[in-house]
Amino acid sequence: MTDLEAPEKANEKKDSDKKAKRGEELKSIAWTLLLILFLRGFVAEPFKIPSGSMIPTLLIGDHLFVAKSSYDLGIPFTNLKLFHIADPKRGDVVVFEYPNNEANPSKEGQYYIKRLIGLPGDRITVRGGVPHFDEEQTKVEAVALAKPLPFSLRGFQPNPNHSFFLEQLPDAAVPHWVQRYPYRIPDLVRAKDELRSETGQDCIDVGKSALNLAPIAPTLLNEICQFTVPPEHFFFMGDNRDDSADSREWGFVHRKLLKGRALFIWLSLLQESSGPDEGGPILRWSRLGLGIK
DSSP: OOTTHHHHHHHHHHHHHHHHHHHHHHHHHHHHHHHHHHIIIIIEEEEEOOSSTTTTTSOTTEEEEEETTSSEEEOTTSSOEEEEOOOOOTTOEEEEEOOOTTOOGGGTTOEEEEEEEEOTTOEEEEETTEEEETTTTEEOEEEEOOSSOOGGGTTOOOOTTSEEEEEEOTTOSSOEEEEEOGGGHHHHHHHHHHHHHHHSOSOBOTTOGGGTSSOOOGGGGGOEEEEEOOTTEEEEEOSBTTSOOSHHHHOOEEGGGEEEEEEEEEEEEESTTOOGGGTOOEEOGGGTTOBOO
């Protein structure tokens, strides 16, 4: 072997080693991406809370994990379901795709998170923002919030003008907290009087408000006439009962639109959208790891 051939052989070996190493790195990245897609498609997916409709249970800036296989196993990134795993339970906090019964292009593909109130076949009336069940109009139990705040509301700063109740739904495993706005009661009374004088009834039909069939005062969403939840559909409400766009406004949610049950908060940021002059987001340490009930 000449003196020139030895360096050439060494360079070829280095190039071969580099290619092999690059190939291993690409293979590792590919497997990592596949694992991430599998986990997001079948196991759990992170979601961020953008609105206050679930206060006090969930706060704006909460980031949570949602169990994708809670109810059904389906094809990832579609609404096609392959197997039923378990039936949703009353009281579950669920992420779902907006039903868009009004065919609003701006709402297409949006995700919502609400509490499951009505199961298929349930007969429900909403009076004063409180659901009543069955022919006997059984009102759910509610207990006023006692101070100090319970462990389940860590990091929450209550508004002194709001009221808080521990609400127990029929057959639900645990009760949940609800926020109410008592100062809106006079508005509801006036709206009911106007509705009664115009239509002869003191309640509105479920899911009609979003269809814009007639002007409806927002406070009347707390007065929903009796309805029956259709098969394979569910009725949802927000825990921020007087300030939540939910099934009272836009109707029932089909099972195929359910994405999963909310599990726990893995990150919570206050003032997440604040500008640089406001100091940026603040981490709510006390909410990390908080289970969602």
